[in-house]
Amino acid sequence: MKRFLLPLAAFAVLVGFLAIGLTRDPRDVPSPLVGKPAPAFTLPQLHDAGKSFSAADMKGRVWLLNVWASWCVACREEHPVLVEFARTGQVPIIGLDYKDKVADARQWLDKLGNPYTLTAVDADGRVGIDYGVYGVPETYVIDKQGIIRMKHTGPITPESLNKKILPLVAELSR
Amino acid sequence: MTPELGHFALILAFVTALMQGVLPLIGAQRRRTQWIALARPAAQTHFLLLAFSFACLAQSFLANDFSVAYVAQNSNTQLPAIYRFAAVWGGHEGSLLLWVLMLSGWGAAVSVTSRQLPEVMVARVLAVLGLVSIGMLAFILFTSNPFARLLPAAAEGRDLNPLLQDPGLVFHPPMLYMGYVGFAVAFAFAVAALISGRLDAAWARWSRPWTTAAWCFLTIGIAMGSWWAYYELGWGGWWFWDPVENASFMPWLAGTALIHSLAITEKRGAFKNWTVLLAIAAFSLSLLGTFLVRSGVLTSVHAFASDPSRGVFILILLGVVIGSSLTLFAWRAPRVSAGGAFALVSRETMLLINNVLLVVATGSVLLGTLYPLLIDALGLGKLSVGPPYFNTVFVPVMVPLLLLIAVGPLARWKHADLRDMARRLRLSFVLALLAGIILPQLMGRWTPMTALGCLLAVWIASSTVFQIVERLKIGGGNAPASFWGMHLAHFGIAVFVLGVTLVGGYQEEKDVRMQTGDVVSVGGYQLRLLGISAAPGPNYRASVGEFELSKNGRVLKTLHPEKRQYFSSQMPMTEAAIDAGLTRDIYVSLGEPLDQQGAWSVRVYFKPFVDWIWGGCLLMAAGGFLAVLDRRYRLRVKVAASVPASATA
Numbered sequence: 126m127k128r129f130l131l132p133l134a135a136f137a138v139l140v141g142f143l144a145i146g147l148t149r150d151p152r153d154v155p156s157p158l159v160g161k162p163a164p165a166f167t168l169p170q171l172h173d174a175g176k177s178f179s180a181a182d183m184k185g186r187v188w189l190l191n192v193w194a195s196w197c198v199a200c201r202e203e204h205p206v207l208v209e210f211a212r213t214g215q216v217p218i219i220g221l222d223y224k225d226k227v228a229d230a231r232q233w234l235d236k237l238g239n240p241y242t243l244t245a246v247d248a249d250g251r252v253g254i255d256y257g258v259y260g261v262p263e264t265y266v267i268d269k270q271g272i273i274r275m276k277h278t279g280p281i282t283p284e285s286l287n288k289k290i291l292p293l294v295a296e297l298s299r
Numbered sequence: 300m301t302p303e304l305g306h307f308a309l310i311l312a313f314v315t316a317l318m319q320g321v322l323p324l325i326g327a328q329r330r331r332t333q334w335i336a337l338a339r340p341a342a343q344t345h346f347l348l349l350a351f352s353f354a355c356l357a358q359s360f361l362a363n364d365f366s367v368a369y370v371a372q373n374s375n376t377q378l379p380a381i382y383r384f385a386a387v388w389g390g391h392e393g394s395l396l397l398w399v400l401m402l403s404g405w406g407a408a409v410s411v412t413s414r415q416l417p418e419v420m421v422a423r424v425l426a427v428l429g430l431v432s433i434g435m436l437a438f439i440l441f442t443s444n445p446f447a448r449l450l451p452a453a454a455e456g457r458d459l460n461p462l463l464q465d466p467g468l469v470f471h472p473p474m475l476y477m478g479y480v481g482f483a484v485a486f487a488f489a490v491a492a493l494i495s496g497r498l499d500a501a502w503a504r505w506s507r508p509w510t511t512a513a514w515c516f517l518t519i520g521i522a523m524g525s526w527w528a529y530y531e532l533g534w535g536g537w538w539f540w541d542p543v544e545n546a547s548f549m550p551w552l553a554g555t556a557l558i559h560s561l562a563i564t565e566k567r568g569a570f571k572n573w574t575v576l577l578a579i580a581a582f583s584l585s586l587l588g589t590f591l592v593r594s595g596v597l598t599s600v601h602a603f604a605s606d607p608s609r610g611v612f613i614l615i616l617l618g619v620v621i622g623s624s625l626t627l628f629a630w631r632a633p634r635v636s637a638g639g640a641f642a643l644v645s646r647e648t649m650l651l652i653n654n655v656l657l658v659v660a661t662g663s664v665l666l667g668t669l670y671p672l673l674i675d676a677l678g679l680g681k682l683s684v685g686p687p688y689f690n691t692v693f694v695p696v697m698v699p700l701l702l703l704i705a706v707g708p709l710a711r712w713k714h715a716d717l718r719d720m721a722r723r724l725r726l727s728f729v730l731a732l733l734a735g736i737i738l739p740q741l742m743g744r745w746t747p748m749t750a751l752g753c754l755l756a757v758w759i760a761s762s763t764v765f766q767i768v769e770r771l772k773i774g775g776g777n778a779p780a781s782f783w784g785m786h787l788a789h790f791g792i793a794v795f796v797l798g799v800t801l802v803g804g805y806q807e808e809k810d811v812r813m814q815t816g817d818v819v820s821v822g823g824y825q826l827r828l829l830g831i832s833a834a835p836g837p838n839y840r841a842s843v844g845e846f847e848l849s850k851n852g853r854v855l856k857t858l859h860p861e862k863r864q865y866f867s868s869q870m871p872m873t874e875a876a877i878d879a880g881l882t883r884d885i886y887v888s889l890g891e892p893l894d895q896q897g898a899w900s901v902r903v904y905f906k907p908f909v910d911w912i913w914g915g916c917l918l919m920a921a922g923g924f925l926a927v928l929d930r931r932y933r934l935r936v937k938v939a940a941s942v943p944a945s946a947t948a
Contacts, residue, residue: 129632132576133625136583140618142669143590145676147610196870 156257156276163190163267164255171222171230171244178219178245180271187297189218189290190265191241191281192253194225195233197261203280204237210286211240216294220244223253223261266290268297302367305355306446309396312348312403313436315341319406320429323422327494335418338425339410345432346407349400356396356445357387366452369393369445375458375867377838385469386459391593391609392445394472398589399435401473401480402428409484409509415933416505423491424484431483434616442609458838458867467527475520475547479585481513482550485557486582489575490624493631498575503565506578508932510561511784514554515923521547522916533873533888535808535904537912540689545668546588549661553581556657559650567712569638569647573654575628583621584661590617591668642714649707656700663692701755701796704789705762723769724762731758742805742907752800760793784926788919795915801908808905810890814898822905824885825849829857831889831899839865839872844889844899848878862889883907 158164167179180190191207193200211218220241222230227246234244247253256265266275275293277285319341326334356369360383365371373390374383388397406428413421439445462468488506492498524544529537538544557577564574590613641647667684705727709720735754739745763786770778807821813828820826829845846858858876865872875888883906890900 129572129629132579133622133629136621136625139669140614140622142673142676143614143617146672147614 158257158273159276161273163265163271163273164252166252166255168245168247168252171220171227171246178243183217183219183267184271185269187216187269187294188267189216190221190267191218192221192223192256192258192261192263194223194261195229196225199280200262201237203262204240206281206283206286207240208238217242221252222246223258224248224250266293266297301355301358302364302446302448305352306444308348308352308355309436309440309446312345312352313433313440315345315348316429316432316436319345320426320433324426327419327422327426335422338422341429342403342406342410342425345429346403349403353387353396353400356393357384360384360387363456365454365456366448366450368447368449371449371453371456373456373459375456375838377866378459379837381469382459382464385463388472389459389463392439392443395435395439395443396445397473398476398480399432399439401476402432402435402483405481405484406432420491420495423494424487427487427490428483431620434620438612438616442612458865461839461863461865461870461872462531465527465531467523467531471520471523471527474516474523478513478517478520479547479550479588481509481516482554482582482585484509484513485578486624489578490627493575493627496631496634498571498635500565500568503561503574504932507561507565508927510554510557511923512927514551514558515920517547517551517554518916518920518923521551522913526913530875530877533875533902535886535902535906537909540667540686542668543592545664546591549664550581550584550588552657552661552664553577553584556654556661557581559653563647563650567638567641567647569641571635571638572632575632579621579624579628586617586620590614639713641712644710644715644717646707646710646712646715649703649710652703653700653707656696660693660696663696664689667692698751698755701759701792704759704792708766708785723765727758727762727765730761739804742801744805746804749800749804752796752804756793756797756800759796760790763790763793779929779931781926781929784922784929786922787925788922791915791918791922793915794911794918798908798911798915802906802912805907806905809903811901811903812893812898813901814896819901819903821885821903822883822907823850824905826887826903828901831897836863838867839863842889844887846876846887848885858885858887860887860889879910881910884909
């Protein structure tokens with residue numbers, strides 16, 4: 126009898142692992158940039174190409190850098206969460222419009238709402254490379270000294286916002 | 300209106316599945332004839348309802364009904380009609396609907412073609428299929444309704460993923476699902492046999508054609524997926540050991556083992572428990588594949604299909620279906636008698652080794668596929684397992700298996716004569732050795748791996764041919780279809796191995812910067828870039844390159860690779876141009892525009908014998924279909940009446 130239970134036992138172990146696997150996000154890869162200074166950049170702004178934005182402008186403030194694009198489907202999922210969050214005004218969100226067309230990006234924000242304090246245009250994706258962007262959307266939490274404290278890969282959900290991002294922001298703002 | 304009708308039909312299908320799954324099962328236990336008789340009509344009604352539901356969804360796509368959320372997500376008015384139809388299974392909800400439709404189709408097929416089987420057996424088999432259907436339909440109805448309305452309706456659909464807008468993808472998923480789901484029939488036969496306690500030769504004979512048919516579809520499905528990846532992804536590779544590819548490959552390996560193990564159980568009554576376990580395993584791996592693809596626990600090129608929240612439901616389904624069948628196995632298996640004895644050198648031993656090797660191969664693919672997940676679950680970090688692991692582990696297991704293909708069919712049941720076998724293999728041995736020495740030289744360079752590949756291919760092919768010749772000498776006209784089927788499939792493996800070996804050993808790859816007028820040489824061919832121009836498509840704009848292919852100054856052909864930008868998703872897609880041939884493919888794909896002067900990065904490949912890979916797969920599948928046609932599967936089983944007496948339960 127016993128040896129005929131082996132397949133069942135092996136299967137039970139497998140199901141256990143699969144269940145744990147479900148609670149994990151395979152895309153959530155730790156970034157080597159966490160704890161390092163945010164790479165410096167200066168880029169034109171989306172709504173005013175004459176003006177530029179550089180990461181150094183944010184020195185002394187805790188801020189979020191959110192990488193998005195109008196062609197990105199997952200960004201649509203994340204967008205309402207950001208718009209809702211931006212209303213609370215707790216922390217500035219800077220958008221990094223990644224490998225996108227200015228007209229498309231503006232139209233996208235007009236239609237779906239603009240949660241960003243401002244958006245910088247990374248048309249050729251150079252800054253994205255510096256930040257190690259490999260999937261849009263991605264979000265970085267950057268502290269007052271300009272150090273990256275956290276990287277979130279994939280769309281922000283209300284859960285990840287409340288459980289991961291906000292507590293960190295509150296701690297850093299102190 | 301149409302979506303509601305479809306939804307309603309889906310609910311009715313769920314109800315008929317309940318009837319099909321529960322009543323005949325109880326009827327078979329309690330010998331209630333009417334309840335047993337319910338199985339066939341229920342299975343057929345179940346199929347018709349799902350076919351109707353599927354047609355409703357297809358109609359919503361063809362009519363651009365963007366008030367259906369699923370249509371709005373996966374279609375677009377600019378999408379050509381054929382892709383609007385294929386988009387029905389382009390997303391999560393629709394592909395699940397296709398899954399159950401196939402399942403009910405297999406069930407209906409069993410109900411129609413099983414006149415020669417005992418009614419009780421048919422009732423149990425159809426009931427098990429019904430139970431699986433209940434689980435899948437509950438999943439669809441409660442978490443993934445394809446008919447959910449989107450109000451207010453979208454003005455325009457989001458469009459089908461451009462990767463899927465391809466003729467290959469129109470047929471790849473249905474074929475794959477036919478195979479995946481087809482193993483449900485073998486599974487249902489196994490579970491029905493376990494319930495009745497009658498694991499006998501008759502059960503194995505009934506399972507065989509269904510298992511083989513499912514295996515053929517799966518073979519074609521995997522081959523089409525591989526072919527699609529080859530010409531659509533633009534990297535010129537044909538297999539990536541991607542988790543989702545592995546998900547389809549594992550049931551294939553287990554199914555291959557099952558086909559061979561069923562042969563022993565039918566002919567010799569041996570390995571019954573083992574065969575039942577394999578039948579459960581093949582379908583379990585199909586379900587596991589569905590879980591891996593649909594839940595997104597692993598990252599892969601197919602990740603667009605995933606949604607973790609639904610994973611929980613499939614995991615529960617997986618646990619219930621596989622867990623209960625393995626419990627049934629643990630309960631029933633100890634009472635099954637062992638089969639007849641056999642000598643060390645015999646067909647039984649050969650098939651046993653075949654099974655062990657295939658199961659080891661399945662296990663190593665399973666381990667490699669799930670390893671990142673296991674390590675992450677244990678909190679040991681993130682890693683990915685790539686082709687180096689799979690090639691290192693897989694090839695050593697396959698080499699003895701390939702060597703045995705030539706030997707196994709020569710061995711007699713019970714006790715084989717080693718000397719006689721050696722005599723009959725002598726010529727193949729010489730030919731294989733010569734091929735290993737000479738063929739790589741002819742291709743230009745001798746390496747141990749290409750020599751091994753050529754040797755194996757010729758070893759298998761020649762011994763297959765000699766065995767057919769032997770048979771013809773003693774009157775091949777009366778050889779059963781399964782004889783031809785087996786040898787055709789084995790020959791297909793030889794073709795496949797040769798293709799894999801030669802393309803792996805002798806392909807050439809150039810990644811170059813090209814401007815109009817530039818020439819690149821590869822594999823003795825020259826490609827001249829005549830120009831790159833813009834061209835509109837129905838739902839995309841494309842840059843089309845024009846390349847002139849020539850050899851020794853003689854112009855052969857112009858090739859037109861494309862780089863497409865789809866409007867709705869802005870996703871760039873590569874359409875490689877391929878000049879296919881029996882002995883080589885020339886493959887060109889456009890990379891990125893590099894500067895204002897009109898220079899592009901261009902990838903050019905010379906792929907010798909690459910089409911033999913898929914040709915070999917088609918031969919395997921054709922061999923399988925031929926075996927299914929064998930007359931003896933359709934004969935009314937005379938022994939059936941005597942089976943209860945000799946049953947071992």
